[in-house]
Amino acid sequence: MDQVSIEMSSTPRPTMVKSKSQLSLRRSLTITFKDLAYSVTVKKKKMQILKGVSGTVTPGELVAVFGPSGSGKTTLLDILANRKESGEISGAVLINGNEIDDDYKRLCSYVVQEDVLLPTITVRETLRFYADLKLPKSWTEKEKHERIEQILEQIGLSHRADAKIGGVLPGGIVLRGLSGGEKRRVSIGCGLVTSPSIVLLDEPTSGLDTTSAMAVMKTLVELTQQKSVTVICTIHQPRSEIFKLFTKIMVLAEGRLVYYGNRPVEHFTEIGFPFPDQTNPADYILDAVTTIKEEGRADEIADRLQSSYLDQANQESSSTLTQSQLGIINASGKRKINAYNNGLFTQFLVLWKRTGLDFIRNPSNCLVRFAVAVFVGLLFGACFSGLGMDEKGVQSRSAVLFYxxxxxxxxxxxxxxxxxxxxxxxxxxxxxxxxxxxxxxxxxxxxxxxxxxxxxxxxxxxxxxxxxxxxxxxxxxxxxxxxxxxxxxxxxxxxxxxxxxxxxxxxxxxxxxxxxxxxxxxxxxxxxxxxxxxxxxxxxxxxxxxxxxxxxxxxxxxxxxxxxxxxxxxxxxxxxxxxxxxxxxxxxxxxxxxxxxxxxxxxxxxxxxxxxxxx
Ligand SMILES: Nc1ncnc2c1ncn2[C@@H]1O[C@H](COP(=O)(O)OP(=O)(O)OP(=O)(O)O)[C@@H](O)[C@H]1O
Ligand SMILES: [Mg+2]
Known part of the structure; x- marks a missing residue:
C-alpha cells in the first residue's frame, strides 16, 4: 500500500556511542515479532487474547500501541519484554533477526504501568540500586556515579535527586515526596540505567497532567532521536501534540492488529471512517476501532491488513535475514531468561544497604516496637515488682514468665x-x-x-x-x-x-x-x-x-x-x-x-x- 508520511515524526539516524558511561552497552536493535498469539485457559475455557500480531520496530522509532481497553496492549508488551509467565504463546520475537537470549534483559527495559518504588529512599539512591544490580561488575564507582547523573539529567530530575520518593508507609504514615509525574520519570530512569537498546513502556503517561505527560514523552523522543533507542509504548488518548511525536502507530482491536504504520488517519478514512475536522487523531482512531469492534469487523480488517501492506513491510524488513535466521521465526516465541546480572552475594549486599536505609527511615520498623517493649516492660514491672519465693511469689513469677x-x-x-x-x-x-x-x-x-x-x-x-x-x-x-x-x-x-x-x-x-x-x-x-x-x-x-x-x-x-x-x-x-x-x-x-x-x-x-x- 502506498503510504505518504503525514505530520508524525520521521525516524532519525542512529548515533554513535562514545564512552562507557555514555552507553557503551547500547547496540542499535531492530525488534521483529511475527505471528504472535497468546491464549489463556480460564475455567476450562480457552481465551484467545492476541492473534497473529506481526511487526517490526527499528532503532530510533517511537511506536505507540493504541486500542480500546482489553484489546491486548499490555499483553503484547509483556510478550515483547519476555515477561509473560502464564498462558500459551506462539510466534516469535527476533532481535536483529536472532532469537532472544540471556543478553535480552540487558538490552531491553520494560517500564510497567504501576510505579513500584520504595518510598523511603531518594531518587539518586533508587537509580543507584538499579545501577548496582543491573550494570556489569566491571563498572567502577565513578562510572556508575556519572551514569546516574546522566540519567537524572535525561529524566529532568537532577534538582530532585536527593528528594525521597515518598508515598504511604505501612501504618498509613504519608511520607512527602515526588509528584506522580516525577515518580513516573523515576520509573523510566530505572529502566534506562543499563542504556537499553529497546525500551517498552506500558502507559507511561497515564494519570499525569498534560505538562507532566509531555515531559515524559520528550524524554522518550530524546532517547529515540539522540540515542537511536527502539521505543514501544502503550498509550491512552494522548493529546494531539503527543500524538505527533510517534513515528508509527500500532492499533489493536480484540487482540488483532488492525493497523500498523505512520498514516493511521488515511487508513481508517479509506476503510470507511471519515475524519471529522478539528478532531484529535488519537480520539478519532479510538472511536473508529471501537466501532470496528462493535460491528465485529476486527478479524476481517486484520486479515486484509495482514495480506496487504504488512506482509510487504515484513518482507522488506526481513529481507536482510539469512535463511537460517528466518527458520527461527517459526520457533516458539517463549524463552525463559533466568540469569541475574550479579551473583547472590552482591545482590545481598545491595539489598542489605537499601533495606537498612528503609529500616532506619521508617520509624514504625523498630522505634515503635522498642517503645512498646519499654512501656510493657515498665507495666510488668509495676504489676510484678520485687517478687519473693513464697506461694504468691511463685504464682506471680509463673505469671510474669508466661506473659x-x-x-x-x-x-x-x-x-x-x-x-x-x-x-x-x-x-x-x-x-x-x-x-x-x-x-x-x-x-x-x-x-x-x-x-x-x-x-x-x-x-x-x-x-x-x-x-x-x-x-x-x-x-x-x-x-x-x-x-x-x-x-x-x-x-x-x-x-x-x-x-x-x-x-x-x-x-x-x-x-x-x-x-x-x-x-x-x-x-x-x-x-x-x-x-x-x-x-x-x-x-x-x-x-x-x-x-x-x-x-x-x-x-x-x-x-x-x-x-x-x-x-x-x-x-x-x-x-x-x-x-x-x-x-x-x-x-x-x-x-x-x-x-x-x-x-x-x-x-x-x-x-x-x-x-x-x-x-
Ligand atoms: N494471564 C491472563 N489471564 C487471564 N486473562 C488475561 C491474562 N492476560 C491478559 N488477560 C486478558 O486479556 C485481555 C487483554 O488484557 P490487556 O491487559 O493486554 O489489555 P489492555 O489492552 O492493556 O487493556 P487496558 O487498556 O485496560 O490496559 C483482558 O481481558 C485481560 O483480562
Ligand atoms: Mg494495559
Missing amino acids: LVINMILQPFASISLFISKRTLFNAERASKLYHTLPYYLALMFFEILACIGTAFILGTITYWFADLNPGADKYFFAMAILTLAHLAGDFFMLIISCITVQVDTSFAVGAGVATIYQLFAGFFVPINALPKSFEWLHWCNFVYYSFEALMHNEFVGETVNCGQLACPTGRDVLINLGLNNRGKGINLIIVSSFAFAFFTMVFLCLHYFHREKR
Missing part, C-alpha cells in the same frame, strides 16, 4: 503489615530479574532479626530487673535467649501466615486465632496433665509451651520455695504442679531454636513459591 512469652508472640503482629506492604515491590523487582528471592529475604530478615533481638532484650531486661527474677548472669542470659527465640519463632510464624493469606486483615484474624490456641495450650491456664487427651498434640507442636517450660525451669529448678501449706518444697515441684515436663532447659532451648529455624525456612519457601507476580 513475657505471650508478649513475644503478640508483638510480631507489627511485622505483618510491614512485610505485606513490601510484597508488591518485591514481586515487581523479582519479575524484572533484579534479584533472587534468597538475597532479598536474607537482607530483610537481617534487620527483622535485629529488631526482634532488641525488642526481646528491652522487654526482658526491664521486667527481669523490676520483678527481681532469678539473679545470676547465666540465668539472665538464658532467659533472654529463650525470649529472643520465642520472639523470632512468633515473628516468623506470623510471616508465614501473612505469606499465605496476603491480606493484612486476614493475617490478623488468622494470627489472633492461632495465638489464642498457643496461649491456651502452653501449660499456664490449663495444666498440661489436665488437658483432654485428644488435644495433647496441641502442646507438643506449641513453641510457646517449650519456651514457657524453659523459663520456668530456669527460674525454679534448684531453688528453695516457701509454699506454706502447699507441698512444694523444691522449685522442680512448681513445674510438676503445672504438669510441665522435666527435661533439661538446654533441650527446650534446642527445641525452640528448631521451631524458629523451621519457621524461618518456611517463610522463605512461602515467599519464593506463593503469590508470584503473574503477568
Whole structure:
C-alpha cells in the first residue's frame, strides 16, 4: 500500500556511542515479532487474547500501541519484554533477526504501568540500586556515579535527586515526596540505567497532567532521536501534540492488529471512517476501532491488513535475514531468561544497604516496637515488682514468665503489615530479574532479626530487673535467649501466615486465632496433665509451651520455695504442679531454636513459591 508520511515524526539516524558511561552497552536493535498469539485457559475455557500480531520496530522509532481497553496492549508488551509467565504463546520475537537470549534483559527495559518504588529512599539512591544490580561488575564507582547523573539529567530530575520518593508507609504514615509525574520519570530512569537498546513502556503517561505527560514523552523522543533507542509504548488518548511525536502507530482491536504504520488517519478514512475536522487523531482512531469492534469487523480488517501492506513491510524488513535466521521465526516465541546480572552475594549486599536505609527511615520498623517493649516492660514491672519465693511469689513469677512469652508472640503482629506492604515491590523487582528471592529475604530478615533481638532484650531486661527474677548472669542470659527465640519463632510464624493469606486483615484474624490456641495450650491456664487427651498434640507442636517450660525451669529448678501449706518444697515441684515436663532447659532451648529455624525456612519457601507476580 502506498503510504505518504503525514505530520508524525520521521525516524532519525542512529548515533554513535562514545564512552562507557555514555552507553557503551547500547547496540542499535531492530525488534521483529511475527505471528504472535497468546491464549489463556480460564475455567476450562480457552481465551484467545492476541492473534497473529506481526511487526517490526527499528532503532530510533517511537511506536505507540493504541486500542480500546482489553484489546491486548499490555499483553503484547509483556510478550515483547519476555515477561509473560502464564498462558500459551506462539510466534516469535527476533532481535536483529536472532532469537532472544540471556543478553535480552540487558538490552531491553520494560517500564510497567504501576510505579513500584520504595518510598523511603531518594531518587539518586533508587537509580543507584538499579545501577548496582543491573550494570556489569566491571563498572567502577565513578562510572556508575556519572551514569546516574546522566540519567537524572535525561529524566529532568537532577534538582530532585536527593528528594525521597515518598508515598504511604505501612501504618498509613504519608511520607512527602515526588509528584506522580516525577515518580513516573523515576520509573523510566530505572529502566534506562543499563542504556537499553529497546525500551517498552506500558502507559507511561497515564494519570499525569498534560505538562507532566509531555515531559515524559520528550524524554522518550530524546532517547529515540539522540540515542537511536527502539521505543514501544502503550498509550491512552494522548493529546494531539503527543500524538505527533510517534513515528508509527500500532492499533489493536480484540487482540488483532488492525493497523500498523505512520498514516493511521488515511487508513481508517479509506476503510470507511471519515475524519471529522478539528478532531484529535488519537480520539478519532479510538472511536473508529471501537466501532470496528462493535460491528465485529476486527478479524476481517486484520486479515486484509495482514495480506496487504504488512506482509510487504515484513518482507522488506526481513529481507536482510539469512535463511537460517528466518527458520527461527517459526520457533516458539517463549524463552525463559533466568540469569541475574550479579551473583547472590552482591545482590545481598545491595539489598542489605537499601533495606537498612528503609529500616532506619521508617520509624514504625523498630522505634515503635522498642517503645512498646519499654512501656510493657515498665507495666510488668509495676504489676510484678520485687517478687519473693513464697506461694504468691511463685504464682506471680509463673505469671510474669508466661506473659513475657505471650508478649513475644503478640508483638510480631507489627511485622505483618510491614512485610505485606513490601510484597508488591518485591514481586515487581523479582519479575524484572533484579534479584533472587534468597538475597532479598536474607537482607530483610537481617534487620527483622535485629529488631526482634532488641525488642526481646528491652522487654526482658526491664521486667527481669523490676520483678527481681532469678539473679545470676547465666540465668539472665538464658532467659533472654529463650525470649529472643520465642520472639523470632512468633515473628516468623506470623510471616508465614501473612505469606499465605496476603491480606493484612486476614493475617490478623488468622494470627489472633492461632495465638489464642498457643496461649491456651502452653501449660499456664490449663495444666498440661489436665488437658483432654485428644488435644495433647496441641502442646507438643506449641513453641510457646517449650519456651514457657524453659523459663520456668530456669527460674525454679534448684531453688528453695516457701509454699506454706502447699507441698512444694523444691522449685522442680512448681513445674510438676503445672504438669510441665522435666527435661533439661538446654533441650527446650534446642527445641525452640528448631521451631524458629523451621519457621524461618518456611517463610522463605512461602515467599519464593506463593503469590508470584503473574503477568
Ligand atoms: N494471564 C491472563 N489471564 C487471564 N486473562 C488475561 C491474562 N492476560 C491478559 N488477560 C486478558 O486479556 C485481555 C487483554 O488484557 P490487556 O491487559 O493486554 O489489555 P489492555 O489492552 O492493556 O487493556 P487496558 O487498556 O485496560 O490496559 C483482558 O481481558 C485481560 O483480562
Ligand atoms: Mg494495559
